[in-house]
Amino acid sequence: MVFAPDTEANLVAAVELVNTASDPDTLTSVSALDAYYARHGYTGRHDRDRAELDAVRALRADLRALFTASVVDAVRRVNALLDEHPARLRLVNHGRLGHHLHVADDDSPLPSRIGVETAVAFADVVSAGELSRFGVCADDGCDGIVLDLTRNRSRRFCSTTCGNRYAAAEYRARQREQE
Numbered sequence: 001m002v003f004a005p006d007t008e009a010n011l012v013a014a015v016e017l018v019n020t021a022s023d024p025d026t027l028t029s030v031s032a033l034d035a036y037y038a039r040h041g042y043t044g045r046h047d048r049d050r051a052e053l054d055a056v057r058a059l060r061a062d063l064r065a066l067f068t069a070s071v072v073d074a075v076r077r078v079n080a081l082l083d084e085h086p087a088r089l090r091l092v093n094h095g096r097l098g099h100h101l102h103v104a105d106d107d108s109p110l111p112s113r114i115g116v117e118t119a120v121a122f123a124d125v126v127s128a129g130e131l132s133r134f135g136v137c138a139d140d141g142c143d144g145i146v147l148d149l150t151r152n153r154s155r156r157f158c159s160t161t162c163g164n165r166y167a168a169a170e171y172r173a174r175q176r177e178q179e
Contacts, residue, residue: 002133002149003124006100010121013040014063015147017114019158021060022144029053037110041095044106044113055111063118067134067145074126081119085112139166
């Protein structure tokens with residue numbers, strides 16, 4: 001394990017959120033946000049309306065910039081997120097994570113909770129000197145963010161789909177060379 005389980009969970013959720021902005025955008029409805037909320041085990045306030053969806057969607061550009069930032073820029077961006085979404089730490093025990101930190105009140109708006117949780121998780125990344133765990137997908141047709149939590153830092157693609165597409169293209173290129 002590279003990071004604490006709650007840090008990993010927050011990073012995975014944030015990377016998925018950023019990658020929903022890829023073409024095609026996969027976060028276009030309240031029901032898609034509901035599924036994201038459930039998939040990542042969020043608890044607390046969830047308004048389930050268009051305003052909340054729009055606010056969550058608006059976070060994606062800032063988070064993408066964070067995941068592709070240099071150390072100096074990442075520190076600036078983390079601090080800006082923390083200014084916009086102040087942390088309020090408390091230790092909780094629920095769900096699959098066991099005891100872990102919540103960094104916002106349950107009644108805080110979902111976009112604010114996502115912002116502060118990502119900022120705190122990314123502070124761990126910066127503190128650990130692990131910015132190299134983030135990159136852009138190696139598939140030429142994709143600009144998705146890659147979170148590499150592997151021991152040997154071998155992950156190159158944002159999804160299995162991109163990895164398969166890349167492998168198929170490489171295979172076809174080798175076949176053409178042999179003709």
